Amino acid sequence: MRELPVSTERLIVRRFAAGDVAAFAAYRSDPEVARYQGWDAPVPEAAARRLVTEFAAAEEGTPGWFQYAVECAGVLIGDVGVCLDRNRMQAEVGFTIARAHQGKGYATEAVRCVLDRVFAAGVRRVSAECDARNTASARLLERLGFGAEGHRRRHTWLKGEWTDDLLFGLLAERRRASPPAIFxxxxxxxxxxxxxxxxxxxxxxxxxxxxxxxxxxxxxxxxxxxxxxxxxxxxxxxxxxxxxxxxxxxxxxxxxxxxxxxxxxxxxxxxxxxxxxxxxxxxxxxxxxxxxxxxxxxxxxxxxxxxxxx
Structure with missing residues (x-):
């Protein structure tokens, strides 16, 4: 597996660095970006600095969460997180993109890049979940080949209300399957x-x-x-x-x-x-x-x- 950073068609997927604090705090403090996420907005600069420091020190490929920074034209526009199971054969993925850069396919491109790394490392299954109202994230997962695996009703108490969760999964063999062939x-x-x-x-x-x-x-x-x-x-x-x-x-x-x-x-x-x-x-x-x-x-x-x- 190639060392970070990795370039895609339009993005650079890399480790977090100390210089990312301001941009990270800015997009995670946007109420629209945080709406279906587990944190509350705004994110204070001190908290952002602490998180970025933790992200930068983490080791890719070890059990637990590793956060990839997503950069476009020299600007941090989001992040993709992967939580590797202790058995190193299963993982969970999550993603966040700044509102100004949504709707341009950047999230799909970044998550696809990260999935390439995860499956290349021998992971057999990647799971994901999102708030049932977060249709944009659900569609993104479907585009990447994830299959719907469940709908947990009123399962999560988040920001003062019970929310529904959609569950998704992607197997390594499914990802290796040939894409649709126009013959x-x-x-x-x-x-x-x-x-x-x-x-x-x-x-x-x-x-x-x-x-x-x-x-x-x-x-x-x-x-x-x-x-x-x-x-x-x-x-x-x-x-x-x-x-x-x-x-x-x-x-x-x-x-x-x-x-x-x-x-x-x-x-x-x-x-x-x-x-x-x-x-x-x-x-x-x-x-x-x-x-x-x-x-x-x-x-x-x-x-x-x-x-x-x-």
């Missing part, structure tokens, strides 16, 4: 005359016609679907192209195929967490495919689909 991309060409296009692709270029529905009685489109007078699939070798007859101005569309509905859902969670413009979330389309639609900056429609779950 095929089929461009959807929007054409002015389907018959002429089929003559060109099948007659001139030697593509085979896989299927077509040009007769309205054969189309599997719901009332709220775009009115497409005709669609056909043509293919040659390992290439498939969707041809759809549409009049007027239109944008490009691509079909991205993944193996299962669960992986469509995984991509939906991953891309939503990265701020992707999801035009339509996943659902089973009238023609039987489980599909979501994503827009790129040029309004190209990416249709990500799989067979539905059984």
């Amino acid at each position: 095929a991309c089929r461009p959807n060409l929007l054409v002015g005359d389907l018959g002429a296009s089929l003559d060109f692709y099948a007659g001139a270029l030697g593509f085979r016609i896989g299927w077509r529905w040009s007769d309205p009685r054969a189309r599997f489109l719901a009332d709220d679907e775009p009115h497409e007078p005709g669609t056909a699939l043509v293919g040659r070798d390992n290439v498939q192209i969707m041809l759809t007859q549409v009049t007027g101005v239109h944008g490009t569309r691509l079909h991205l195929d993944v193996p299962s509905a669960a992986q469509v859902d995984e991509l939906f969670r991953e891309w939503t967490g990265r701020g992707v413009d999801i035009a339509e979330p996943p659902f089973v389309r009238p023609w039987g495919m489980y599909e979501m639609r994503v827009l790129d900056p040029d309004r190209t429609v990416l249709r990500v689909s799989s067979p539905p779950a059984h």
Whole structure:
């Protein structure tokens, strides 16, 4: 395992240092940052100095809590804590990001970096919990692959009220699992005359016609679907192209195929967490495919689909 500090795409994950006291006290004193955490705001400078001193002296990889400082562009913006069990095979993770730096994916990037270190050190399971009202933290954990493992109702007395806790867990073998695989991309060409296009692709270029529905009685489109007078699939070798007859101005569309509905859902969670413009979330389309639609900056429609779950 590499020594600290470690650089990610935008961050530096490192040990705490004496110079972090002011920034640490500032973001931990923000009532919005402390709202669902176990400390009370504001955090006095003396208390912040004592904590930073403890963090700086701790040894990574020994049982108990170790706090990683998260730095962006030379500024301390948060911290990620890991509590390693005495058996060194289990751990708990927690995280805090300054309010000015929330909503930019920094927490996800920092926690992912720390998880890489934890699992590389031989930990088999990492757990986490959060206040049930803290939906942002719950979504972050889900994006990183944590599974929901429980909901403890009125379990914690915190800041004058009983709160619900959400429990999450992530196993090493789950983290090693392959990410969702996009195994095929089929461009959807929007054409002015389907018959002429089929003559060109099948007659001139030697593509085979896989299927077509040009007769309205054969189309599997719901009332709220775009009115497409005709669609056909043509293919040659390992290439498939969707041809759809549409009049007027239109944008490009691509079909991205993944193996299962669960992986469509995984991509939906991953891309939503990265701020992707999801035009339509996943659902089973009238023609039987489980599909979501994503827009790129040029309004190209990416249709990500799989067979539905059984």
